[in-house]
Amino acid sequence: MRQQTMLPRRNFLALGAAAAATSLVPGKVFAAIPTGVKVHGLSAFGDLKYKPDFTHFDYVNVDAPQGGTFNFLPPNWGSNQTPLTFSTLNSFVPKGDSPQRMEMCFDSLMVRALDEPDAVYGLVADGVTISDDRNGFTFSLRPQARFHDGTPLTAEDAAFSFKLLKDRGHPDYSLPLTHLNDAVAVDAHTLQLKFSGKQTSRTILNVVQFPILSKAFYTANPFDSSQMNPPLGSSAYKVGRWSAGTWIEYERVPDYWGNDLPVNRGQNNFGRIRIEFYQDRNAAFEAFKKGEILYKEEFISRVWATQYNFPAFTSGKVVKHEFPAETVPSMQATAVNQRRAQFQDPRVRQAIALCFDFEWTRRNFFYGSYERSQSCFEKSDFRAAGTPSPEELALLEPLLDKLPPEAFGEAVTQPASDGSGRDRKQLGKAAKLLAEAGWKRSGDFVVNDKGGRLPAEFLVDDETFVQVYSPWVANMKAIGIDASIRLVDSAQYQLRQSTFDFDLISAAFSFSATPTRDDLEIFFHSRSAAISGSRNLPGIASPAIDALIDAVGAAKDRESLTVAMRALDRVLRARRDWIPSWYLANHRSAYWDMFGFPEQKPDFGFPVESLWWFDKGKAAKIGKA
Template sequence: MAALPRRDFLALGGAAAAAALMPGKAFANVATGTKLHGLSAFGDLKYKPDFPHFDYVKVDAPKGGIFNFSPPNWGYNQDTQTFNTLNSFANKGDAPPRMEMCFDALMVRALDEPDAVYGQIADGVTLSDDRNGFTFSLRPEARFHDGTPLTAQDAAFTFKLYKEKGHPELSLSLTHMVDAVAVDDRTLRLTFSGKQSARTVLNVVEFPILSKAFYTANPFDSSQLNPPLGSGAYKVGRFSAGAWIEYDRVADYWGRDLAFNRGQNNFDRIRIEFYQNRNAGFEAFKKGEITYREEFVSRVWATAYDFPAMTAGKVAKHEFPAEKRPSMQATAVNQRREQFRDPRVRRALALCFDFEWTRRNFFYGSYERSQSCFEKSDFRAEGTPSPQELALLEPLRSQLPAEVFGEAVTQPASDGSGRDRKLLGQAAKLLSAAGWKRSGDFVVNDKGGRLSAEFMVDDDTFVQVYSPWVANMKAIGIDATIRLVDSAQYQSRQASFDFDLLSAAFSFSATPTRDDLEVFFHSSTAGVSGSRNLPGISDPAVDTLINAVGAAKDRENLTVAMRALDRVLRARCDWIPSWFLANHRVAYWDMFGFPEQKPDFGFPVETLWWFDKGKAAKIGKG
């Protein structure tokens, strides 16, 4: 597409931006009043109403065996180092990963499509004429683990409970839910105000459905170790609080023969053990106490997989391609702390991070420098803004950093020395321009207060990785330190935003919704305990661009809005991008089978792999 002359562009820009920000109707290309077996944000569904199973599974995978692993990802209030509650959906306590496997949802996501969901508890959904109402038809065979029916009353109770008391990852998507009504035992109606994102429902239909009876008898918002009554393919088995937990496959699971479940949930038991540091977990893997591990420490991957079981061929190493989803690994700079509110200070901190030196000395050359909040996706901004991006950005020009309108902001490459004088000199100048003057070993403000910056970490590995960064901060006068805390304290302080600097890694949906982004970047979540808005971003211009994402009517406009948002976030430097890896580095005891083709939009090994008796026998694990 040829670029418009600037005069013509400005004439069109206001109208284009206004059109982009008009509230979008949910699934505008989908008929209302017709029962649908699935939903997709844009375009057609891959699977027809009578599909037998998802294409990415081995439909006749054998059942049996134990899968003992260290979870590589988790959500809600979950923790991989300890747990003190079995309620994963409240904003209190530390829950074990994979509690969600014990619950079913109205609909389930297909992992070979970017945004499609298909009926699970619900066998279909009907949209109202105004597309603000969604009526779900629930399967009559749906049951909780105690044999009692799962009804629309349970679902309505769940959504109201999540809106009032749920973890922010649940409650925020329900902000504009007006009501959840059980029309009868098998009919649930969710109604929204019209202010919701057009694609909000794609998040909501995946929320675990709870038992009304259980959470009437047991307080939802208290930390408790009473296993909740679920309806999913697994239920809580034996556990020792803070040490280990087992999930047992439900033999008479109501959905075991339905299309959404075939070829999945193959292990009889899934066990998770909790370790206070990565090295202890690795030692357990070497002994075979853990049988699957995704490796995140480059030094270990490059040098430590030479233990006896590995050399004997009992353990396999494999790299699987990463998902086609935007991801972010970065350091949050907490602007609730006054010293970090000036963007020049945040940029100075970023210039102190010598990625090239870190990559060579700690990562064995395996990681790439991250530049975007949406790495590994088409949403990463490149070059100068396109005319379509400018249509969104120009009306906000007075509120945005000037850098937004040039080349997409990138973190400069260092000379790899570990102490790049040029970059540190630039950082020192930024601090001086922000009012921090050198006084002895430190820079101070006009009141004589030092500029302090403390990294909060929960693993020794990060102490090693961030120590050179801290040394560079000290070199330009920042009173920089690292604080290593235990997992429970880390979780609590993160949820309450009690930190200066904190690094984290996240993955977004392949088709991000406004709700997804609000949790991370919107003003409304800056003060919400447990939200992922760790830097405390509160910027009306960012809010406007998030609204543009929510209003996008097709993937092209979604991509434009996401790239515009990426430009602004990168220029603001709320999150300092760190690094990313193109593949999953996986090691496992060679006793499993897995589908030949990994799905593009998910990698739930615990549900897609299976126990191979023949392989297990060969390595003495039968």
Template sequence: MPTLPRRDFLALGAAATAAALLPVRAFAAIPTGVKMHGLSAFGDLKYKPDFAHFDYVNVDAPQGGTFNFSPPNWGYNQNTETFNTLNSFTPKGDAPPRMAMCFDSLMARALDEPDAVYGLIADGVTISDDRKSFEFSLRPEARFHDGTPLTAEDAAFTFKLFKEKGHPDLSLSLTHLEDAVAVDPRTLRLSFSGKHSVRTILNVAEFPILSKAFYSANPFDSSQLNPPLGCGAYKVGRWSAGSWIEYERVADYWGKDLPVNRGQNNFERIRIEFYQDRTAGFEAFKKGEILYREEFTSRVWATAYDFPAFTAGKVVKHEFPTETVPSMQATAVNQRREQFRDARVRQAIALCFDFEWTRRNFFYGSYERSQSCFEKSDYRAEGMPSPEELALLEPLRDKLPPETFGEAVTQPASDGSGRDRKMLGKAAKLLAEAGWKRSGDFAVNEKGGRLSAEFLVDDDTFVKVYSPWIANMRAVGIDATIRLVDPAQYQLRQSSFDFDLISVAFSFSATPTRDDLEIFFHSSTATVSGSRNLPGISSPAIDVLIDAVGAAKDRESLTVAMRALDRALRARRDWIPSWFLANHRSAYWDMFGFPEQKPDFGFPVEALWWFDKGKAAKIGKA
């Protein structure tokens, strides 16, 4: 997701510690000492201080009805197959998706801008002259669901709590937070050390604000099923642990008429049901027990929509364009395991994956081969590095693979046979070069130990999809297996890095910050349980490139830095890119309305759609 007009990035090669001090000079387009109604990475705000609502909502949308859906995405410690805690912001346990809808944040993101946030709990923010402190003015009407005021003391408590005990998705952005102070009941000051990226505030301003009183009485770091006291548009209603949960719209929600909320949160009730089997979830959808789902199984999308409700026109299939944000669907090869530390071994494993055969036999011709850590964006590296990219990469030449400086590394296309002899031959040669010699059916090291690789999955669908990959690995001498585990164990083993190979899908913000990238790729997160650095990447050169992203002062220099980072990551082969879709494959019972224009940078169906009584009556769902 342009050329770099600045040459001072050459200094980044000197030392990562020096680079860490650069980002405080960014954000230069945002004035200091002036209360701002919104923030963006490079100072460009679409909406003026007196805006009435976001352009992509329907402010006349009716309110009511129940939206029972299968969430297509989630974060923090959330799990779509089970839950055993209602605390979504701790590393422990499995929480239900969409708990964040029960909480408000200081500011809210606009989904038709790549990086802008506007006042929610805070009606504005003032940046200090040294750009190290941010002072938020809180709205006096802000309330928790029990009617108690939400004050700066609650907000200060929240940020300190997240820094100390929060999920890594929260705590890592607060690494350089020095203090969170309630200047007075309506003024919060967040002070950073100067080693932070100033764009960090774009992440931090969206963090949920918790009740100090509630979490003083209820331990934050314990798995608990005590519904938390929130302050957002919804609150926890009825639920059955591990089976289903309902969020009820708060009738007297304090912020319902704010510009950032108008036209949103239209459903009276949002219900999520949990299925550990995809087939069971689809059957529930066919019966109308689930009303909206995104289809991630190509076979089902291509062949299974022939049930009575669909043929009668009660159920609709529709493809919505995907967001223009960088995304990654890939397999992590865990370098905490000694046998995977040689990049040639990781490359050999990648060569055993026959995407072309898989696409034809499992995906019904859908999906495209992913090549980048930042697919579907301008941040994907292409061809030879530009002069501006080389300005960043050359000082790091001795710390990066030689392939970084040639054509951007891509995964080769197979002959589609499922057993491409050329690719498997190259894989076997790479293993031999890495010291793994063939002895009988297996590749062994000098001590006679087998090269083993276990694929960790939590769904039988992936057992089927990855079995041919496993077979190819075994053909070149890798003692490869698949282990299917239950959802709770899968999440625990992922968080504690207890796996050899694991496949995941993630999206980044349209304007990535250093914090966004650190949790995935930085040395500092390689040993942090619950981080997204699943391969265990620990590279000073990658750290320097991440700092370059944080230091970018405009979108052109950001794009250059991101492409350089992508180029280096692909050459290291920490992740094996898999596949991606260009659209959301959505299916829903035809009883909803939605805005004509989908925003480019988000698709929160549960927040933007509404219940249409007329449509519901026509299909017998009124």
């Protein structure tokens, strides 16, 4: 399925896993970084890999040629972006549908390294000084920083941006800025960010990656979803030609001010990046077969297994390749919307989960690919297993009266079915759970004490989901749930998701290698449950969950972070707010054989559009020069 990401930062694919961070020496947060001294980078745990005089990241090809067009279907996105259409060019507000990769047009104070789990290095800022109380950060901005119209990018623009995003930005931006007290332009090249002390020590790692917007542009133009005037940016790309809802091109800026910075060398190699928008997956695949699309990740197992037999593939012009996925905490699951009264009892949510026959679905729809997901933080050390450790119990026991008993036993897992498509044992258990929750059978349906049915409607935006979820719906109907699927267009889907107007909805997300309280609040905290556009799709509002998120934020080393994350995972699974579905171990990539890419893929990100390059020799061999 398509993958969303929770991080709409400039390098929002720069994610990683704690499991890959064993080479780092645990210690206090920023312990290796002194206060009162200007430093070139920040890392939550351990020393920075790259020294102040580094010339480039190890995972790039500094000799990569520049030029050519990369026409691709982005596999992930954030904020208000959608892969199906766009009606605004403002990617930073709660409403509207914006095109993917608009973040490529904006620079930030710092950017992540893709071969470290939590390190950021200076981009617009050449360094940062931490105050003695660690609540203030003073950034020294590079005087050569420029917007695309040649005007200077100053601390005033940066201060304006942080205030604007806090007050009016999409929740992906506004929530992490909750505890920002002030953003001050001390002078043209000095910015101070002042926090209240209620932020976590790792909040800054997120905030420094937020886009710096032009104060002049957004003073003259509205900061809302009506904006179709290409915004003034400052990064390696700017908006070129576009057709609303159909396609957009990002053109490389030849005199980009930051071309030779260490954090940019060997990246942003394509002269033009073009993104097409398709309402129908089949149409997108046909465009790829013809060479109108040059790169795509394949999320449909049937297509990957049976339909790569077209002439361009059999002749060797198109390549299928599986790249290892990042060992990133990830979640692909179905949200059960507890804002609806019928889903507030966890026994109802469990009954719905028991109706999903993953084994049958894997065999009949997935051609044996995909593994069953059990965790909200799959593919990471944060995945709870077995019974709680003593360290986890120390966090859970004070919350005993606020937690389901299952949180104290074996980590809750979705049981394996018999693969028949209608496992009578599991459906019988589901029916019993509904009865215990007060839903009694009356004819074809279960009803409550007022005679009302139990409606459960999947909201989807693609025919593929209708096919995959139809057997699930049939099983729900078999136990008396008034289940259905509603297929809507992309604009309606985006609106209904952001306003929580659904019963059941599925999504896939990736988390940071070193999750912060800010990251998790967007998904699981009571505060985000009523904020339109947040990722808290089930409407979780639990003081116990809030307390565990606070424990994550308070973690002083990677061990305590892992303990807190496992405790959180354990509770989320016991509550059944999300029904885990499946995950894939690799990126199933297909592309026309006209590109070069680094031999070693970085562990914590896969931004193909940034790291790959156009290879004229390969292109000539397949007639694409």
